[in-house]
Amino acid sequence: MSKSLSPETLAKYNVKWGPIGEPVYKRSYSRTKEDGSKEIWPETVVRAVDGNIGLVDKKFIESDEREKLIDLLLEFAAIPAGRHLYASGVKGRQFLFNCHAAGWDPKAPWDHFGFLFDELMQGGGVGSNYSNRYMQSLPPIQKSIDLHVVCRPDHPNIAEFQDLLCKVTQGDVKSHSDVLKVPDTREGWVEAVEHILKAAWSGSDSSESRIVIDVSGIRARGELLKTSGGIACGPGPLVSMLHDFTKQLNGCIGRTLTSLDAMVLDHALASCVIAGGKRRSSRMSVKSWKDSDIFEFINCKRQDGAHWSTNISVEVDDEFISAYNSGDEHAKSVMRAVTLGKRSNGEPGLWNRSLAMKDERDPELMFCPNPCGEIGLQMWENCNLGHINLQHFASKPNREAAEAFRLMTRWLIRATFGDIPQPRQREVVDRNRRIGVGFFGYHGWLAIRGFKYSEAYKEASIQNTLNMFKTTVQNEAREYSGQMNIPCPVKNTTLAPTGTIVLMPGVSASGQAVIYRHFKRLVRYADTDPELEVKRKEGYKVFKDDDARNTQIVEYWCEDPLVSVLKAKGLDAEELVECQDEIKLEDSLGTQRMIQEFYADNAISFTINMGEDKMPTEDVMERAFVDALPYIKGTTFFPEKSRKNAPYQKLSKAEWDAYTGRKETIQVEDECKTGCPVR
Incomplete structure (x- = not known):
């Protein structure tokens, strides 16, 4: 296919979409021309391939590399992270990195907040410690x-924030000189944010700083943002x-920020980004198990509406594991609080x-x-991700998959030359x-090769194959970076959630098992939606939503x-395909440990x-996580709780076989529970 790339040929290409792949692509990655x-x-x-190979001199591109990459991506055999798909090849805006770490600088403490706000507004996720x-x-x-916000009286949106304008001057711009x-x-x-912070940290004698901010120049809501393609x-x-x-900051006068102070400030910034139109603001907050206020952190999300913009994880280390196993009361109390939180709502990690x-290279x-x-990050660092579709190579020689791993390594090294403001x-x-x-x-890779998910992590052939892929990546990273005379990547391999890009080919996410073999998917529609009558005529069951007005x-x-793929191959899908709620805790942790040991040098x-x-007792669960900690860099647990009219409901084989109505082949659209940016 890639030998002839005329517009006519591209338009006729038969894309092998998964069941919901095309609409996911159109809403997430298709740019307006x-x-x-x-x-x-x-x-x-x-566009993405040409943008990527254009980041370096042509002498660093193999003669057939462009064609190979186009073929891999067209077939969904390899897919870089969604940010690459959306931004690669966009002149001056090749912001190719999904996630970032907002560090701390005692000499410029405002930089943390400005960096976090900036990256969130660009659609990235941000972690911090x-x-x-x-x-x-x-x-x-x-x-x-003393904050005064002013705005010209004829701004189209002034009524939306009139009550928040300066009370003394009623927001009159002309009444202020220092603006x-x-x-x-x-x-x-x-x-604007950094201006307030710099004043708050100013060392002059005055105990109060008067800040006047004029928002008159910000365009009206609904106007087109030409550069990013969004809406103002x-x-x-x-x-x-x-x-x-400012209110939160003023409550901290005369002292350093606590962990929760800083998290509240970051949450305010993230909430602003979401209110501004971003679908989500993805954050990660971590805090050391040693801290005296660690339990406030562990419980910080229990208050309704608090810290919903962030995931939380407790930072542990070798000392924690040793202390726990030695009976240290603080370590044991932390681990029990973590376990209880996981059993309740999945947090903290x-x-x-x-x-x-x-x-x-610089461990500290x-x-x-x-x-x-x-990915573990240093201060201010970013993530740079790409993925291979193992199911695509399940019936092919391992060398073909290894070549895809090699080419993706080269793609990501080139991406480090992308735009970084x-x-x-x-x-x-x-x-x-x-x-x-x-x-x-x-x-899918396991099942097509005849392995059950819960047993495969013990198989030497699986371990050796994954390790071969890892070695391929490491060798190419060393070779390619040497050619370009840049440092070899400090680490090379990982396992990311891939919750959205996998919907395009319609395969399982990451290293996870499928969620359900068969399930009911409940989709809500407004009473006035004409699609409802279409669905009735097509034979679907339609019923009133008792929990939402004017909704069916x-x-x-x-x-x-x-399941459909395996049945088409004559394989026993019911035997081979275990879904997530059927896999024991020890087998899930065993799978994670195996992939960490044999494949991932990141996390x-x-x-x-x-x-x-299937939930184990508190004691069994706590012990299982502690025993796994020396071998895994992090883990997340999520309790599946049944509720009325949940969007996805598991079906038994008997229920599926007995049902005579319309049936679909579709996967659970498992939007990452951790809130990673789609692109």
Whole structure:
């Protein structure tokens, strides 16, 4: 196919979409072209490939590399992270990195907040470490902020935030001489936040600082953002956030920020980004088990509405494991609190910093995991991810999959030359060149080869094959970086969630098992939606939603695509395909440990989903996690709790076979519970 790449050929290419692959692609990765039409998948592939290989001199591109990459992406055999698909090849805006680490600088403490706000507004996820060893290094807040927000009276959106304007002058711009005029840019919003913070940390004698911020220049809500392709939100979210932010800051006068102080400030910034139109703001917050206020952190999300923009994980280390096993009361209390939280709502997670430091060139600089946990990062560093579809290669020689791993390694090393506006991040990327080559479709790869998920991690052939893929990546990383005379990537392999990109080919996510073999999918529609009558005529069951007014539910009976694939191959899908709630805790942890040992030198994002009927006792669960900690860099547990009209409901084989209505082949659209950015 790639030998002839004319527009006519691309338009005729038969894309092998998964059941819901095309709509997922259109909403997530298809860009609007200059003529106003939307890209089709082959056009996205060519743009992304050409953008990537254009980041380095042509002498560093193999003669057939472009064609090989186009073929791999067209077939969904290899897919870089969604950010690459969306941003690669976009001139001046090749922001190719999904996630970032917001560090701390005692000499410029405002940089943490400005960096986090900036990256969230660009659609990235941001992790940070709020341990006391970082918080106590910051200077105390010196001044109270007297905030005055002003705006021209004819701004189209002024009614939305009139009550928050300066009470003395009623927001009259002309009544103030010393004013910060917020430019109508992302950088302008960051400047407004940093302006307040710099005043609060100012060392002058005055106990109060008067800040006047003019939002007149921010375009009205609904206007097109030509550079990013988004829609403007107006000044309202910024004005509201600045008031909440300042109020929290003023409560910290005369002392250093605590962990929760800083997290509340970061949450205000994340909430502003979501109110401004981003679908989500993905964050990760970690804190050391040693801190005296660790239990406040563990319980911080129990209050309704608190800290919903972040995942939380407790930072543990070799000392923690030793202390726990020696009967240390603090360590045991922390582990029990973590276990109870996991059983209740899945949080907090655990992050093993000692293991994350292993094989780092500068181990003491290891700072925090990214929001999904698959990459340990230094301050200001980013994630750079790409993935191989193992299921695509299940019936092919391992050497073909190995070549895909090799080519993705080269892709990600080139991506380190992408656009990085932040000088701090550019410096650490140039030094580390960290990449994360991962995979998805693991369950299908196993099943097609005749292995059950719960047993495969013990198989030497599986271990050896994954280790061969790892060695392929490491060797190519060493060779390719040497050719370009740049540092070899500090680490190379990982396992990311891949929850959205896997929907395009319709295979299982990451290294996870499928969620259900057969299930009911309940989709809500407004009473007035004309699609309801269409669904009735097509034979679907439609019923009233008792929990939502003016809403009805359409019931779809679905089979996971892997089950259909195996049946088409004459294999026993019921025997080979175990779903997540059927896998024991020890087998899930065993799978994670095996992949960490034989494949991933970064970390693994792995969520253990467990039904209430399979939940072990508190003591058994706690012991299982402690025993696994020396071998895994982090883990997440999520309790599956039944509730009325849940969007996905498991079906037994008997129920599926007995049902005579319409049936679909479709997978659970498992949006990452950790909230990773889609692109």
